[in-house]
Amino acid sequence: xxxxxxxxxxxxxxxxxANIGMGNSTTALSAMLGEQKVAMDVPEVSLVALQDVPxxxxxxxxxxxxxxxxxxxxxxxxxxxxxxxxxxxKVVNFLLPKETKVDTExxxxxxxxxxxxxxxxxLNALSQLTxxxxxxxxxxxxxxxxxxxxxxxxxxxxxxxxxxxxLKTNIKVSELEVEGxxxxxxxxxxxxxxxxxxxxx
Amino acid sequence: xxxxxxxTDDTAFMRMTLRNILxxxxxxVVAEAGDGKEALEKYKQHKxxxxxxxxxxxxxxxxxxxxxxxxxxxxxxxxxVSAMGQKALVIDALNAGAKDFVxxxxxxxxxxxxxxxxxx
Numbered sequence: 001x002x003x004x005x006x007x008x009x010x011x012x013x014x015x016x017x018a019n020i021g022m023g024n025s026t027t028a029l030s031a032m033l034g035e036q037k038v039a040m041d042v043p044e045v046s047l048v049a050l051q052d053v054p055x056x057x058x059x060x061x062x063x064x065x066x067x068x069x070x071x072x073x074x075x076x077x078x079x080x081x082x083x084x085x086x087x088x089x090k091v092v093n094f095l096l097p098k099e100t101k102v103d104t105e106x107x108x109x110x111x112x113x114x115x116x117x118x119x120x121x122x123l124n125a126l127s128q129l130t131x132x133x134x135x136x137x138x139x140x141x142x143x144x145x146x147x148x149x150x151x152x153x154x155x156x157x158x159x160x161x162x163x164x165x166x167l168k169t170n171i172k173v174s175e176l177e178v179e180g181x182x183x184x185x186x187x188x189x190x191x192x193x194x195x196x197x198x199x200x201x
Numbered sequence: 202x203x204x205x206x207x208x209t210d211d212t213a214f215m216r217m218t219l220r221n222i223l224x225x226x227x228x229x230v231v232a233e234a235g236d237g238k239e240a241l242e243k244y245k246q247h248k249x250x251x252x253x254x255x256x257x258x259x260x261x262x263x264x265x266x267x268x269x270x271x272x273x274x275x276x277x278x279x280x281x282v283s284a285m286g287q288k289a290l291v292i293d294a295l296n297a298g299a300k301d302f303v304x305x306x307x308x309x310x311x312x313x314x315x316x317x318x319x320x321x
Contacts, residue, residue, distance in 0.1 A: 028284075032306040095214070097221070109212035116212070116257070117305045120284025124304075133289040138211050138259045 006165075006191075011045055013200060014191070017129060018043035018167045021122040022182055026171055028121035032114060033094060036175050043169040050164055053150050057082055057181060060147030067115030067141050068153045071123055073134040075194055076187040078157040079122065081115040082149070083180035090176050112139035118182065130197040159185060203229040204320050207247060209240040209266065210255040210282070215305075219253055219282065222309045228316065235259075237266025244270050244277065250320055253312075254299065256283040256290060264290075264297050271298035278319045282312065 006014075019042070026038040054060040065088040068080035083091070092110045096102060116139045123134040142152040153159075167184040186194070195201075206228045208219045216233045223230055231247045234240035237254075238261040244252065252270065256263035263281060270277045281294045286304035294302055301315040 028306055100217075106213050106217070109214040113212040113214045113305075117284045120257075120286070120305065124284075124286050127287040127289075133287055135290075136257050136285060138257050 010191075010195065010200065013195070013198065014045050014165075014167065015043055017126060017194075018045065018169065018184065020129065021125040021184075022167075022169045022171075024121040024125040025118040025182060028117050029114065029171070029173075032117055033091075033173060033176070036173055039172045039174065041170045043167055046166050046168070047163055048166050049162060050150070050154055050159065053164070053166065053183070054146040056166075056168060056183075057146045057150075058084075060145060062146045063144070064146045064149055065111060065141065065143045066149045066153060067112050067119075067139050068157070069115070069119045069139055070137045070157055071134045072137065073127075074132040074197070075126070075130070075134060075190045077134075077190060078153070078159060078185040078187065079119045079136075080153055080183050081118055081180060082146075082183065083111075083178065085143070087178040087180055090178050094176055108141050112141055115139050115141075122182070122184075130194060132197055157185075157187075159187070161188065165191065203227055204250040204316075205229050205231045205247065206251040206253065206316075207232045207234065207240065207243050207249040208253050209234040209237070209258070209263070210253070211235050211258040215255070215282075219312065222312050223316075225309075226313050226316075237261030237263055237269070240266045241269045241273070245273060248274070250278065251316055252277060252279040253282045254279050256281060256285050256294065264293050267294060267297040267299050280312075280315045280319070282307070 026040045030038040063085045066082040071077040127134045142149045220230045232243040234243045236258045254263045279299045280301040281299045282303045284305040291302045
């Protein structure tokens, strides 16, 4: 498989693209949260088994809320933004005017829009870097235990590979006590296409 | 008389946010649409002075909806409000007939500036 042939140079390129893209995502989230400081870890690139991904989010039994998207332009990627339930509650409370009566549709739509803006910023940066057009599907959402959420996303995005290249970074909004993770899975063939767009052999 | 507006976005939160911004600035929101198909129907029904249009939406996307609204009314005044600010998409939207493109996240002033340029 191509993924097994990744050398350090190519991993560095993937990391740097993730760093710039996720940097744009956190900048967009910061703007959405009234310019609050959003810290971001250095993105990690790893080859993982699908069933091990929930462990990277703290464990399969941890309740999480995930918004997810697919890029279906020149590069096919699955992108998701995952938060714990308490973090999601804090984001929703912060973004809605105080007197707002929050029903499930509105609650979900706040999180989907936050994810949409973050993932849009990531794709905008990646589009610029690779001189390509990257379209995103409308956001979808899953709220459950991490294992079940990942299973839903994998099924809907038709991720069939046992081993995934996973780009992951953790973000933190200290003032709101919000923590989350951005995860990106390049689908089969997308890394080759990306290197080709970048002129990397 | 207040200028009328149609808000198109697939998330209720963004429709609420845009409605609050517009109403605080003297615009009258006559309808909301959750996708491009609904936007065309609501446009025909209300003939608003202004339309805000998201790009990535289920069923019918924003670029298609802009083309369909412009085909119905070549004078329609549409601004795109989208997280997808890629150059090719901005060009597509403007070629389709949009008058301006605001990238999310935005400051409320940016939305009002874009609308005022169109209708004063």
